[in-house]
Amino acid sequence: MKLEFKIIADLLEENTRVLDVGCDDGTLMEFLKKNKNIDIRGIEISKKKVQVCISKGLTVLEGNAEFDLKQFPENSFDYVVLGQTLQAFVNPEIVIKELLRVGKKAIVTIPNFGHWKVRLNLLTKGTMPVTKTLPNDWYNTPNIHMCTIKDFVKFSKTINFKIYKSLALMNKNVSNINNSNLSFKNLFAELGIFLIEK
Amino acid sequence: MNVKENIKTLIVNKPLKLDCGQTINEFPLAYETYGSLNKDKNNAILVFHALTGDQFVTGKNPITNKDGWWSYAVGPNKSIDTNKYFVICANVIGGCMGSFGPSHKNPKTNKTYGTDFPIITINDIVNAQVNLLDHFGIRKLFSVVGGSMGGMQVLQFVSNFPDKTKTAVPIACTASHSAQNIAFNELGRQAITADHNWSKGEYSSNNTIPDKGLAVARMAAHITYLSKKGLQEKFGRKLQERDDLKFGFDADFQIESYLRYQGSVFVDRFDANSYLYITRAMDYFDLAKQFKGNLSNAFIKTNAKFFVISFTSDWLYPTQENKDIVIALNAIGADVGFVEIESDKGHDSFLLDVPDFLSALKNFLDQSYKE
DSSP states (O other): OOHHHHHHHHHSOTTOEEEEETOTTSHHHHHHHHHSOOEEEEEESOHHHHHHHHHTTOEEEEOOHHHHGGGSOTTOEEEEEEESOGGGSSOHHHHHHHHHHHEEEEEEEEEOTTSHHHHHHHHHHOSOOOOSSSOSOTTTOSOOSOOOHHHHHHHHHHTTOEEEEEEEEETTEEEEOOTTTHHHHHHHOSEEEEEEEO | OOHHHHOEEEEEOSOEEOTTSOEEOSEEEEEEEESOOOTTSOOEEEEEOOTTOOSOOSSBOTTTOSBOTTTTTEETTSSEETTTOEEEEEOOTTOSSSSSOTTSEETTTTEEOGGGSOOOOHHHHHHHHTHHHHHHTOSSEEEEEEETHHHHHHHHHHHHOTTSEEEEEEESOOSBOOHHHHHHHHHHHHHHHHSGGGGGGTGGGGTOOOHHHHHHHHHHHHHHHSOHHHHHHHTTTOBSSOSSOOSSSSOOBHHHHHHHHHHHHHHHHOOHHHHHHHHHHHHHOBHHHHTTTOGGGGGTTOOOEEEEEEETTOOSSOHHHHHHHHHHHHTTTOEEEEEEEOOSSGGGGGGSOOHHHHHHHHHHHHHHHHO
């Protein structure tokens, strides 16, 4: 299992109710169900991946978080997890608000567009960055709203949600992000992991 | 056909009060089973049939000598694996394969009931079938599964008997029959009752059947079970055993010939009055209305695990209507999974060889059975 999932799993308490938005093939869900006794549900847009989840015995809804989160009542989950998909939504603001309506807390991870390799790529080549974590060209990428760790922190102030905990994943190391190291992490972290609240 | 030899029948001794107000007593409920009930009696699946189905789910139907209507999905090692599960299916009341229906003799008049048969509802149909659980000594089913009208019965069953099943799989159905659904059913009923032979439902005393009307009803309904794309791909404008148009009203086109065939084989196996009664039961189905407009309340008492399945090209019970069931379940935090299966075979997809559907159903059941 990838390190990102392990970090998310560590942030979640046992015996809670969790919704995994964009649950992919259910790898994280399976881990949480088995190891943390979490009552886990998933939403996934790809029919193929929904089928994979079903074959693993996971409760998954085929759907699009942008439209299908509204069916859940307020606070129906202890946590809602959104792994590396915020940038793919047409309206990330609505999605974040929906996550925090449906869940008491949310964990959001973002691929950091502020990473030095991305910056260097754009600086030297003058074309939209294509990297290992962002392998698509500008015209065929699902990632239409890329942001940096700094952007996300700023975003939290603009639309008014609390960042309870923020972690940076750099070279397989996990570290805390705070005000004094924000610029540094924004340059070197590949991934930002945020535990957020209303 | 030798009906008695091949049809298992439970005589239900418990009086059943119908929604129309009448009570029926000591009525026959015809059923079939596949596989075997295990010692703990926790491997039973109650399968509900659709409008024109019957209890002969799989294998050879001993009455029609054709394959059972769900042979793709039910059988050894199939989606509903009869090596593993004990499958029960009953002919719905109002039907014509041995269960109490309009073609039965009314002891008061010594004639068949015809339109004197009471109007029945999906609720009545389900309440009649729950007697099979007592008959087999099953306290809790492993699953209730059905497509189309069978799916409506799944929803009604879970609502009526919230602790009598562990899982529930409503397929290609709706919680409330739409105006379009009612319209198509009305078209079929009008075709039947407009047939001179129907004789206000008393055709059996005249030794005739309203075959023309019933065939038209079937033809119209059959179109609603297929998709435009599926029809176009299968038939297009292909001609039927001729090189050119004949400038007449014979079946020039293959699609015409196909529909006529579907109509003609249907009248051999289905009773016209049953068609009236069962389509009426479907039209009256509105589970939300039973709970003052809040569908969620239909499921509030159950812990059953749901799996809702729809098909992309089903325009009779489209994905959105299936999703409304999912939404109602999520609103109360029920355990519900949902998938829309890609298929151009229309509403009939659930009856056909659609691998993604068959594997999803199998995986859901087998994984849930392990838990």
